[in-house]
Amino acid sequence: MGDGIARASTADFAICAGDGQNEATMPEENGPDVSLRVSNVTKRFGDFTAVEDLSFEVRRGRVFGFLGPNGAGKTTTIRMIVGITAPDEGTITLDGKYVSHELQSRIGYLPEERGLYKKMRVLDQLRYFAALKDVPRIEAEKRIDHWLGRMQLAEWKNKKTTDLSKGMQQKIQFIATVLHDPDVLILDEPFSGLDPINVEFLMDVIDEYRSAEKTIIFSTHLMSTAEKLCHDILLINKARKVVAGSLREIKESYGSNLIAFRGVNADGLINDTSLVSRIVTHADELELHLAPGVDAQTLLKRMVDSGVLVSKFERTEPSLNDIFIEQIGGPGAVLESKGGLG
Amino acid sequence: MIRTTKFLAIVKHEYKKVVLKWSFLIGTLMLPLLAGVFTVIPLIIFSLKGEPTRITVVDRSGRILPRLQRNLSPDRLIEKAKTAARDAMMEIDATQEERMRNQAAQFMQGFVLTEYDASGRSDEEIRQELLGKVVSGAVDAYLLIPANIGTPDARFEFRSRKGGDFISNDTFKDALNDAVRSQRLADANISEEQVAVLSRPVNFDAKGIDETGAEKDTGGVFIASFAIGLLIYITLTIYGQAILGAVVEEKETRIAEILFSSARPFELMGGKLVGVGLAGLTQLGIWVSTASLLLGFLALQADFGPLLDTVPTITPLMIVYFLVFFLIGFFVYASIFALIGSMVTSMQEGGQFAFPPIMIMLGAFYFCFAVIRDPNSTLSFWVTIAPFLAPITMPVRILAEMPPFWQIALSIFVNVIAIAGVVWVTARVYKVGMLMYGKRATIPEVWKWIRHS
Numbered sequence: 015m016g017d018g019i020a021r022a023s024t025a026d027f028a029i030c031a032g033d034g035q036n037e038a039t040m041p042e043e044n045g046p047d048v049s050l051r052v053s054n055v056t057k058r059f060g061d062f063t064a065v066e067d068l069s070f071e072v073r074r075g076r077v078f079g080f081l082g083p084n085g086a087g088k089t090t091t092i093r094m095i096v097g098i099t100a101p102d103e104g105t106i107t108l109d110g111k112y113v114s115h116e117l118q119s120r121i122g123y124l125p126e127e128r129g130l131y132k133k134m135r136v137l138d139q140l141r142y143f144a145a146l147k148d149v150p151r152i153e154a155e156k157r158i159d160h161w162l163g164r165m166q167l168a169e170w171k172n173k174k175t176t177d178l179s180k181g182m183q184q185k186i187q188f189i190a191t192v193l194h195d196p197d198v199l200i201l202d203e204p205f206s207g208l209d210p211i212n213v214e215f216l217m218d219v220i221d222e223y224r225s226a227e228k229t230i231i232f233s234t235h236l237m238s239t240a241e242k243l244c245h246d247i248l249l250i251n252k253a254r255k256v257v258a259g260s261l262r263e264i265k266e267s268y269g270s271n272l273i274a275f276r277g278v279n280a281d282g283l284i285n286d287t288s289l290v291s292r293i294v295t296h297a298d299e300l301e302l303h304l305a306p307g308v309d310a311q312t313l314l315k316r317m318v319d320s321g322v323l324v325s326k327f328e329r330t331e332p333s334l335n336d337i338f339i340e341q342i343g344g345p346g347a348v349l350e351s352k353g354g355l356g
Numbered sequence: 357m358i359r360t361t362k363f364l365a366i367v368k369h370e371y372k373k374v375v376l377k378w379s380f381l382i383g384t385l386m387l388p389l390l391a392g393v394f395t396v397i398p399l400i401i402f403s404l405k406g407e408p409t410r411i412t413v414v415d416r417s418g419r420i421l422p423r424l425q426r427n428l429s430p431d432r433l434i435e436k437a438k439t440a441a442r443d444a445m446m447e448i449d450a451t452q453e454e455r456m457r458n459q460a461a462q463f464m465q466g467f468v469l470t471e472y473d474a475s476g477r478s479d480e481e482i483r484q485e486l487l488g489k490v491v492s493g494a495v496d497a498y499l500l501i502p503a504n505i506g507t508p509d510a511r512f513e514f515r516s517r518k519g520g521d522f523i524s525n526d527t528f529k530d531a532l533n534d535a536v537r538s539q540r541l542a543d544a545n546i547s548e549e550q551v552a553v554l555s556r557p558v559n560f561d562a563k564g565i566d567e568t569g570a571e572k573d574t575g576g577v578f579i580a581s582f583a584i585g586l587l588i589y590i591t592l593t594i595y596g597q598a599i600l601g602a603v604v605e606e607k608e609t610r611i612a613e614i615l616f617s618s619a620r621p622f623e624l625m626g627g628k629l630v631g632v633g634l635a636g637l638t639q640l641g642i643w644v645s646t647a648s649l650l651l652g653f654l655a656l657q658a659d660f661g662p663l664l665d666t667v668p669t670i671t672p673l674m675i676v677y678f679l680v681f682f683l684i685g686f687f688v689y690a691s692i693f694a695l696i697g698s699m700v701t702s703m704q705e706g707g708q709f710a711f712p713p714i715m716i717m718l719g720a721f722y723f724c725f726a727v728i729r730d731p732n733s734t735l736s737f738w739v740t741i742a743p744f745l746a747p748i749t750m751p752v753r754i755l756a757e758m759p760p761f762w763q764i765a766l767s768i769f770v771n772v773i774a775i776a777g778v779v780w781v782t783a784r785v786y787k788v789g790m791l792m793y794g795k796r797a798t799i800p801e802v803w804k805w806i807r808h809s
Contacts, residue, residue: 129609
């Protein structure tokens, strides 16, 4: 496997959100799988460019991970998709139609910043959100009961928000997002504040939507969650695309030079920078990054030849977190937190 | 541009949010209740007259007591109470003390007068005895009427255990004054009727004239104009604040983000204004109907008939005008409050920024006095045309004296343009401001939003 083929180290290197395994499955310009298409979108706020020349496609029946550190432009991009703000340049289409207020009722959006009316009954809030999404009253009642039942919140129907726990409010918020049975589901940090049981539950629901061939955009800065859930990934930083593609493909492209190693007497070899470019120490093993041009087989042979006692030598994939850190440039960039327009 | 079903859903939501709150119910009941309390409670308190005042009268002149008794007869007291009640309604500029006196006088005080036979005893002896009686509680007071009531130094000695009961004291003093005065006149051979005729006040026939030259009664105009100005001012303040609160809540709780992903900002803002405005109309409607019922009830009480005649006639056209100006005022100020709400980050901050519009409203309210005093002055003309002021001042002026139609039309025109301007600005600020978290928008920022969006 050749190195660096699918590595998108610059934003100009655009990879379609496809499998990439087979040219035939690459989405065409109007490929049947693609529901949402963002083309060369730029958004500025005064002198500040929040999103710059961003293009990507989202396919039905897959979970699209929209990743990036805080302040990278995720929320701004999502707001443009949802029709809250309009791009300064470029276009966004949903099934070939430009997104507009008319299409809003096909999108379910769970914002990162969540809120419910404090002094209003759960039922009334859900009714209102349903009405705003043009769900007929009777249908809305049915769905509210269904979802409250599923979320085990039926007995909280007539309670006010202030009587609910944080987790319950989260779930109510999620119900509000899906009440109108949207074709596109955009979830911004949907798991924050949820206990593991509810995280699991929500993942099931997301999977259900995926099976129903809906479009799901999942935005997070938690790489471990994204890794579990997403088929396709878009990583942006400082308003620009950094990495895009299927998770599989991306990992493979990064993973070919990673070795999980445990052994004795290896110090001389692994400190040779012509063989190993970088060493990351884990609890009970080392992660060796092979130097360019060195393949795993060569290194293993050298080790055996030089009498290293190898107890573990495994080619591994990098975690999404590793890729993220490598691309964004160190943990500092990731932890950098900024309020306001993301 | 506005999608009806969505818009109606927003209107309904905002309306219910205001009307189904306890504060609405309490507020709605509170105003009539307070009005009732402030008029009825004093009446009840003063009407708790308890025991009649027992007064022993020593009449050395021998001529005053019958007159005094006549003056304190129930018939005369009722007469007096009615006059006082009328005065109370007419003189709203009376001082607090005068008002209390007036109110007090509306209640008949019971007096039981006993004559004391003073023949052959000195003042000092009588004083000793009567003081004893007063102290022991056998009587409440005594009055010593001197023999010669005509001399300037004649002294009427009144000692009472109820010294603080100014109501009784005043009534009694008035009655005594009248009795002595009429006796002095009689002594001077002037008949009382003659005096009554000669000292009758002039019949001051004061009536305003409206634009057609027709007479109209001005008595109640002041009160009614003042009331309508106050009512509009209060309602605008309350509902402006309600809008501010609702906007800040949606921003603070980040509900705005969900709302904006479901409807246009303009639909949301418009729905909010209309919904809250309807809630305001509901409350105003309840108040006005309560007031009408109350007036109707009073009209049935024969005693108040003449008073009600002074309430100015309110024609259906006036009501239409009031409604128009109320709505204009509501939309102007509600938009301003929505604008403030979308700029700030918390209700406290909102409260500080709400100060300027509230000051303008208060200013408009104070201009009402100038308008009531002289509805046709140049000042009245300008303050009833000016944007932001007219919604409060124009209804007052219409009630005080109907201005020419072109002035009303001009005022409506100017203020509708003001609404359009304010709504235009607010809509621009609203859609950006509502999604900006963490810090308050600065004026240059807001200015940028207005220019760019």
